[in-house]
Every structure is written in C-alpha cells, then in structure tokens.
Amino acid sequence: MEVLVVDIGNSGAHLGAFREGKLIWRATVPPDGPDRALRAVPAGIEGVVLGSVVRGASELWAEAIGRSLGLDPLIASGRSDWGLVVLYDDPNSVGVDRLSAASEAYHTVGGRVVVLDVGTAITVDAVSDRGAFLGGIIAPGPKLMASALHQGTSLLPPTEPEPGADLLGRSTEDCIRSGLLYGTASLVDGLVRRVVRKLGGAKVVATGGGLDFILPALEVRPEVVDPNLVIEGLYRLFMRERG
Numbered sequence: 356m357e358v359l360v361v362d363i364g365n366s367g368a369h370l371g372a373f374r375e376g377k378l379i380w381r382a383t384v385p386p387d388g389p390d391r392a393l394r395a396v397p398a399g400i401e402g403v404v405l406g407s408v409v410r411g412a413s414e415l416w417a418e419a420i421g422r423s424l425g426l427d428p429l430i431a432s433g434r435s436d437w438g439l440v441v442l443y444d445d446p447n448s449v450g451v452d453r454l455s456a457a458s459e460a461y462h463t464v465g466g467r468v469v470v471l472d473v474g475t476a477i478t479v480d481a482v483s484d485r486g487a488f489l490g491g492i493i494a495p496g497p498k499l500m501a502s503a504l505h506q507g508t509s510l511l512p513p514t515e516p517e518p519g520a521d522l523l524g525r526s527t528e529d530c531i532r533s534g535l536l537y538g539t540a541s542l543v544d545g546l547v548r549r550v551v552r553k554l555g556g557a558k559v560v561a562t563g564g565g566l567d568f569i570l571p572a573l574e575v576r577p578e579v580v581d582p583n584l585v586i587e588g589l590y591r592l593f594m595r596e597r598g
Contacts, residue, residue: 363407389419403428404593406451455588460560473563540572
C-alpha cells in the first residue's frame with residue numbers, strides 16, 4: 356500500500372510517500388501551496404495522512420488532496436491512536452508533530468525516551484518506559500531568537516543563524532551569531548539533561564530542520580538522529596488506524 360504523509364509546520368510542509376513501510380519520496384514545500392505541491396506526488400497513492408500545527412492548514416490541504424488525489428485524508432489530532440497514553444490536560448492541544456515524533460521515538464527505542472525537535476520552536480518531550488506521553492518543554496528556536504533580538508532592540512541588525520560561528524564575535528553580527536548558536540546549544544543541553552534526570556535516565560532521540568545547525572555544538576549527544584521522525588510517526592498512525 357502506498358501512503359502519502361503530509362506534515363505541515365510553520366516553516367513549510369514536509370511530504371513523504373511510503374511504500375510497504377519504506378520512504379520512497381520526500382519533499383518540502385511552502386505550507387500554503389498544496390495544489391502545486393500535490394502535482395509532484397508519485398502515482399499510485401492509496402491513502403493520505405495529514406498532520407498540521409498551522410491554523411486552517413488542515414482544511415486547505417484536505418480540500419486540495421480531495422481535488423488532486425480523490426482521497427479523504429486521515430487528519431491527525433491529539434486524540435488519534437498514537438500508541439501512547441497521552442497524559443496532557445487536553446490532548447488536542449498538543450502539537451501533532453510532538454506526538455508523532457514521540458510515538459515514533461518510543462517505537463524506535465522500545466522504552467523510556469526524551470525527544471528533541473529543533474525547528475521554529477524547540478521542543479523536548481518525555482515518554483515513560485510504559486508508553487505514557489508525560490508532556491514536555493517548548494522554547495524558541497534560533498530564528499525566533501534572532502527575530503526577537505532585532506525587533507526588540509533599536510540597533511541590533513537582522514542576522515541569520517549560521518553554523519560554525521566563533522564563540523567570541525568581533526562584530527555585532529558575529530556576536531549575535533555566537534549567541535544564536537551557543538545559546539541554543541546550551542539551552543538544549545540544559546533542558547535535555549534536566550528531563551533525562553527527571554526520568555531517572557533515558558535515551559535521547561533528535562529530529563527537526565534546525566538540528567544540523569546546533570548538533571556540532573551540543574554537549575549532550577543524541578543516541579538516535581532521525582530527520583524523518585515526524586513523518587514516520589504519521590505513517591505509523593495511518594497504518595494503525597486505516598492500514
């Protein structure tokens with residue numbers, strides 16, 4: 356069975372096509388252009404699963420999928436069957452990207468796990484050894500930090516995060532780049548250490564479009580790095596509910 360996975364985030368929509376459990380095609384497109392993006396999807400798709408953290412995007416994409424592929428997508432929610440017990444005040448208020456990553460990480464590790472996702476926001480989530488999603492932490496990612504510095508000050512210029520920045524900058528831009536890189540890395544190191552300690556030990560699984568930026572600067576090294584963690588979790592959700 357061939358399944359299309361659509362993961363809509365704040366920075367873009369990530370598409371993946373799976374055939375018998377193997378990822379055979381992947382693309383990243385703007386989150387607001389579904390019709391054009393769907394024209395590039397491989398032929399033979401028999402099912403679609405859709406997860407979104409962008410307000411209104413699920414409806415937009417579901418309509419486009421109906422027009423282009425003639426299929427009714429499974430729309431993921433906090434109350435979907437993630438294979439986890441979601442211990443959250445309102446499961447539908449959890450980002451489905453977090454639940455999908457946590458579900459796949461738990462399946463990969465087979466036990467207690469801390470899930471790091473570095474994107475527009477940084478999330479650190481915890482799953483118990485019995486498969487309970489315990490909640491987590493949300494913090495701004497490096498691009499949001501850069502935007503806040505520029506917008507919240509009079510003289511600091513807009514600056515793009517860059518890997519490999521010197522620790523001690525010799526220009527304002529280089530000082531900001533150092534803060535973005537090593538500040539983000541220190542934030543992640545500290546949060547992950549605290550959550551691992553709270554769990555009494557756990558493996559760390561990492562993902563996200565911004566992970567490559569900070570990975571060389573991290574002191575806490577993830578046991579597993581999987582850039583496809585979220586779409587793999589959504590595929591597993593589809594197979595669990597409709598496969």
